[in-house]
Amino acid sequence: MSSLSLNTVAVSPHPTKPNTTTTTATTTTTLIQLKQVHAQILRRSSNLNPSSNSLLLQLLVSSCTLSPHHLDYALRVFDQIPTPHTHLSNTFLRELSRKAEPKKALLVYERVRRKEGLGVDRFTFPPLLKAVSKASALAEGMEIHGLAAKLGFDSDPFVETGLVGMYAACGRILEARLVFDKMSHRDVVTWSIMIDGYCQSGLFDYVLQLFEEMKASNVKPDEIVLSKIVSACGHAKNLSYGKAIHEFITENNIVVDPHLQSALVTMYASCGSIDFAQELFNKMSTKNLIVSTAMVCAYSKLGQVENARMIFDQLVEKDLVCWSAMISGYAESDRPQEALKLFNEMQVLGIKPDQVTMLSVISACAHLGALDQAKWIHLYVDKNGFGRALPISNALIDMYAKCGSLERARQVFEKMRRKDVISWTSMISAFAMHGNANDALNFFYQMQDEKIEPNGVTFVGVLYACSHSGLVEEGRRIFSSMINEHNITPKHEHYGCMVDLLGRANLLREALDLVETMPLAPNVVIWGSLMAACQVHGETELGEFAAKQLLELEPDHDGALVILSNIYAKERRWNDVGEVRNLMNYRGISKERGHSRIESNNEVHEFLMADRYHKQADQIYEKLDEVVSELKQVGYAPNTCRVMVDLEEEEKKEMVLCHSEKLALCYGLISNAKGSCIRIVKNLRICEDCHTFMKLVSKVYGREIVVRDRTRFHHCKNGVCSCKDYW
DNA sequence: GTAGGGTTAG
Known part of the structure; x- marks a missing residue:
């Protein structure tokens, strides 16, 4: 005592x-x-x-x-x-189940059962089932269902509603529906729980179906059930149904509370009617924080991060969720520097991040690819107690891999006490993007030895590893085992990997066969990868065909137009090149501008092609001249075959020599400590000439150079690249 | 008569 x-x-x-x-x-x-x-x-x-x-x-x-x-x-x-009074246990259970203490409620139930007398009545079950739902404790839930049936309480509408909710929360939507269908009396709450169950299971078509049944049975929907329906319309991208519900709400004078407001705004935005969402938002007399945050998310998801920022800036009082939404908006729109800047501003204001915020920040850092920044974030994560969470560790693996440090990614992985399919998949993808196919395959087999079942994403990583290392046979075998042994139906991304695998290996006929026989309609990515392979292997005719198929699907696709003109340029068909370029000018399409980043003294320096904005520009160009003449002595000659414009040879050489990654490299040679590794991040794919350039510099200057391009890493050391020139 | 519905937004 x-x-x-x-x-x-x-x-x-x-x-x-x-x-x-x-x-x-x-x-x-x-x-x-x-x-x-x-x-x-x-x-x-x-x-x-x-x-x-x-x-x-x-x-x-x-x-x-x-x-x-x-x-x-x-x-x-x-x-x-x-022998506690049943009344007392029930009150106690209710309190525990309402709070975040579902496990304790189950403990109380255990004790009540063990004490003398029965101790339970029909009022015991609703709070108990709520606790089971919160804890997703299916086994306990089923036992409680059994007891309720034995005591004859399972035809009490409150108990039945609780059972529907319990099964739905434990992912047993069919059992939930079984209980629901057997009920003799269903009110709006019962319908709401059943509808919510379908929402949680992602079965949005059932949601709308059930809503029709609900109306037919003369139960009047209220604002809670309507907000679920509206949100389901958003997920199902069913704009016409969503609009109809909106009209229903207006006609029936249903109170539009903040929940319903944000559901409507989000629905319009995810159905592609952001203008409508904005209009609705403008009409709201009081704009509360939640609806504004919903708008920030809506714009962020569309990549219209400037509009998101405008709403964000108009808010006087912002909470953590709102800051996180804006940070993740920048992170996912590939604006990592703004995301990290905002993270700093948030901290200056004394707002403490939580796990969701940190996941966005780590992802931003992964996008940025800056290793020193990554190390700092890792320290921050550990110091602030986020380090033990599984999703955080998984994100750190991805971050280090994308910042070029496979070793650190692996260290995080090894230190984890529990690893899930995402941890293994992150490591496999890490090996794949660094061109280490053997380790990717080893991990793939090892995870299965440890009884972790690979999912569709895992196979993308493994197939990607095979394709980037030319392991054609292995790739074919794994693709068929995915279908036949793991029962995973291949999606576009898997066919994409296979087309890539075959295309890179110059098996273009077979790649085309696959595209023509696959059960899905080929999309932009699939035609794009076939087209890119044709460009590499000089298959003009097929490449042109693939490019045209792609342009049928997306007429303004800049990549397709660029590659099409590259294919023509390689054949010196300057008239055709001109035609494509005119088309691009006419439609206002421009090739994404190449840029390269390099980190130095905790600062990120960014270069564009031929750019002179850097304050040390003179020194950088001086260094470039020096490097070029050094390399010429070992046989380097600028390779201009990828320059898509019809220029004099000398002008083309000038263009190639000013590529942003070369400027970043020269800055690295000037500013980073002698002998240290030079890490460069490029937004597009590295060109052949720059690739040769990097390899030669690694030999002549004795420096390790790591370049991340749009799809993979190149580790250059002693004149050799880890990609073995197979990219 | 002590009981059942919104992780509202990241």
Whole structure:
């Protein structure tokens, strides 16, 4: 009993200072008072008869239950009551299930069952089932269902509704529906729970179907069930149904509360009607934080991050969710520097990030590809107690891989106590992007030895590794085992990898066969990868065909037009090149501008082609001249065959020599410590000439050079690249 | 008569 004695009663954490908030003061005092009462009961218990003692303890539990801070204490007192009133256990259960304490509610249930007498009635089940739902404890839920049936409570509408919710929350949507269908009376709450179950399971077509049934059975929908329906329309991209519901809401004068507001705005945005969402948002007389955050997300998802920022900046009071939404907006729109800048601003204001924020920040850092920045974020994560969470570790693996450090990615992986399919897949993709196919395959087999089942994403990583290393046979075998042994239906990305695998290996006929016989309609990516392979292997005719198929699907696709003109340029068909270029000018399409980044002294420096904005531009170009003449002595000659414009040879050479990655490299040679590794991140694919250039510099200057291009890493050392020139 | 519905937005 020592743990309950007065000696251990908590004192104020700051005895010399007055309590800063009144709530802390009252709860502390109340707990002290309760403990004093408890001590009195214990002291006098020998003089009291057992039933009045029990009554006093029950009163004590009731008082503790009033405050969420005292639930643990209440649980301990509850344990001392031999036969608690069912009424008391029910109240106690309700409190525990409403709070984030579902496991404790189940504990109470266990104890009630073990005590004398029955201890349960029909009122016990709704809170109990709610706790089971929160804990997703299916086995316990089924046992409770059995007990309810045995006691004949399973035809009570409240109990039945609880059972529907329990099965839905445990992912057993069919069982939920079975209970639902058997009910003789369903009200709006029952329908709402069933509809929510379908929403959670992603079965949005069923949601709309069920809503029609609900209306047909004359149950009047309220704002809660409507907000679920509206959100389902958004997920199902069913704009016409969404609009109809919106009209229904207006016609029936249903209160549009903030939940419904944000559901409507999000629905319009995800159905492609952002203008409509904005209009609706403008019409709202009071713009609360949640609806504004929904708008920030809506614009971010469309990549219209400037518009998101405008709404963000108009908000006077912003909470963590809103900051996180804006940060992730930048991270996912490939604007990592803004994301990290915002993260700093947020911290200056004293807003503490949570796990969701950190995941966006880590992802931003992965996009940026800056290793020093990555190390800093990793330290921050560990220092602030995020490091043990599985999703965070998984994100760190990806971050280090994308920042060029396979070793550090692997260190994070090795240190993890628990690894899930995402951890393994992240490592496999890491090996794949660094051209290390053997380790990718080893990990793929090892994860299965450890009974982790690969998923569709894992196979993308493995096939990608095969394709980037020319492992044609292995790739074919794995592709068929994915279908036949792992029962995964291949999606576009898997066919994309296979087309890539065959195309790179110059098996273009077979690649085309696959495209023509696959059960899915080929998309832009598939034609694109066939087209790129044709460009590499000089298959003009097929390349032109693939490019034209692609342009049928997406007439303004800049990549297709660029590659088409490259194919023509390689054949010196300048008239055709001119035609493509005119088309691009006419339609206002421009090739994405190449840029390269390099980190130096904790700063990220960015270069465009032939750009002179850098404050050390003179030195950089001087270095470039020096490097070029050094390399010429070992046989380097600028390779201009990829320059798509009809220029004099000398002008073409000038263009190639000013590519942004060469400028970044020269800056690295000037500014980074002698002998250190030079890491460059390029947004497009590296060109053949720059690739040769990097290899030669690694030999002549004795420096390790790591270049991340749009699709993979090139580690150049001693004149050799890790990609073995197979990219 | 003590009971059932919104992880609202990241």
